[in-house]
Amino acid sequence: MNSNPSPSNSSRFEGCTLTGALSVLTEVRDAVSVIHGPAGCTHHNFSLLHATHLSNDRLEVPRLLSTRLTENGIIFGGEDALEETIAQALSRSPASVFVLSTCIVETIGDDVAAVCAKDRGVPVIPVPTAGFLGGVFETGVRNALSSVASLACPGAEATLSANLIGEKNLEYGVDENAAEIARLLSRLGITINLRFVRGIETRDIGRLGSAAVNILREPALRPVGETLERKFGTPYVDSFPAGLAGTCRFLEKVGRICGIDASAAVEEEQGHQKALLGQFDDIAGSRVHFQSPHPMLRGDPGAEAICTECAEALDLSVAPSGSTIPFPYPAPVGTAGLGRMLHRWRVLIREKRRG
Incomplete structure (x- = not known):
């Protein structure tokens, strides 16, 4: 250290x-x-x-x-x-x-x-x-x-599936995040091959090389993604999806890697996002103020962009006098993660109104 x-x-x-x-x-x-x-x-x-x-x-x-x-x-x-x-x-x-x-x-x-x-x-x-x-x-x-x-060997038969690489096992909501990735991939007809490493046995490691794509939890794991690509020839996406537009880009990128037209999947997800945002019409037009959760905590670099994107989608005004909302850390995963984040926003905005 x-x-x-x-x-x-x-x-x-x-x-x-x-x-x-x-x-x-x-x-x-x-x-x-x-x-x-x-x-x-x-x-x-x-x-x-x-x-x-x-x-x-x-x-x-x-x-x-x-x-x-x-x-x-x-x-x-x-x-x-x-x-x-x-x-x-x-x-x-x-x-x-x-x-x-x-x-x-x-x-x-x-x-x-x-x-x-x-x-x-x-x-x-x-x-x-x-x-x-x-x-x-x-x-x-x-x-x-x-x-x-190192316990896995090349040569496993390829399947239309994905490995989740490097999930944050000490993170609250780790299984919810994996479920969201599985939901998004299902729009492309892709299944989860292996959660590497989450709740597996040694024999499961042999399947590591059989996925069509590796999905890294975060960009810090790129060296691992590159190692696995050299060993098994498996391309990778360098992070879980974050944000409204980012989630759709994730579908497009996975689709390109796997040779799948993602247009229909993106359109379906955009409709799902529109329906989600509609559940928060009651806070539309509110004033909010974003800040780091702690001065000593190095925040997620994409958090501000995600918050700004969601604020614009809900017609929220960003102002110093608005309800104080901490930047999420780490960034919420996919559309489901944004839904949980917006529920927290609603609580904070309602508390400000009552105060």
Whole structure:
């Protein structure tokens, strides 16, 4: 992690590389993740993941193990502890094992890759997650996605389907966003092949190369999209759709990639959007004022454009004296996401009117 203590240094707020990787790897349900480092790194992440699962009504426990490095292991090396913990992981009969290295392990120079490379009959995959060397949460996500992809081989039979790549598993509404992508793709006759990685098993990873298109959650995942395109020849769309016009452009782009005329799908979606906006006629003509949700939070660059587009569609006036509405972060996905956003706008506008 970046050690600059200045509040203006946004990288301090971008999260731990280890946490980013675990948000991906713990979604491979029949795998075990081994965290090579002090017990505290595992405890912190176990607590976060477990609490997130509970808040989303998922009654499950993350499958994490720690090598529990102590002073002795840090001084003399922790490879023996890693061997023992991998053996412990294998005793649970997983289909795959992921080994994540913490900052202290990279400092002392343990050869994690060499330990993982031994033949154990089950794939044991090293995942680089030492954040203090320059990584942040997103780095962990990208490294984890690339590591999981190493379990898939080219040559799968192609189908008219799409992979969702890099969903934000700690995000509230992650499943609603996936459902919206599925709804939009269905207008083109395209199905979801694989949520990579969300609620899958190791054997499902073999389908990774069979989709006609990969849909990345956000542009920060372009390096992953490029890696998958090189390995499987699968083109990608670099983000989930956002905004009224952006959602229609998304349909057009996916259609072009898959060789499908998207005209009818776009026309249907525009009609759906018109009907949605009609549900908010009661706030038409209201005055609103948009602002960042928090001065320290780096907002989504497309949020202002999305808010302006929706304000114009609803004939809202943007003025300093209007109802204060925070820019959405992250940007709402598709038309359904805009509907949820506009419901929040209505609440804020009505509160302003009553005040």
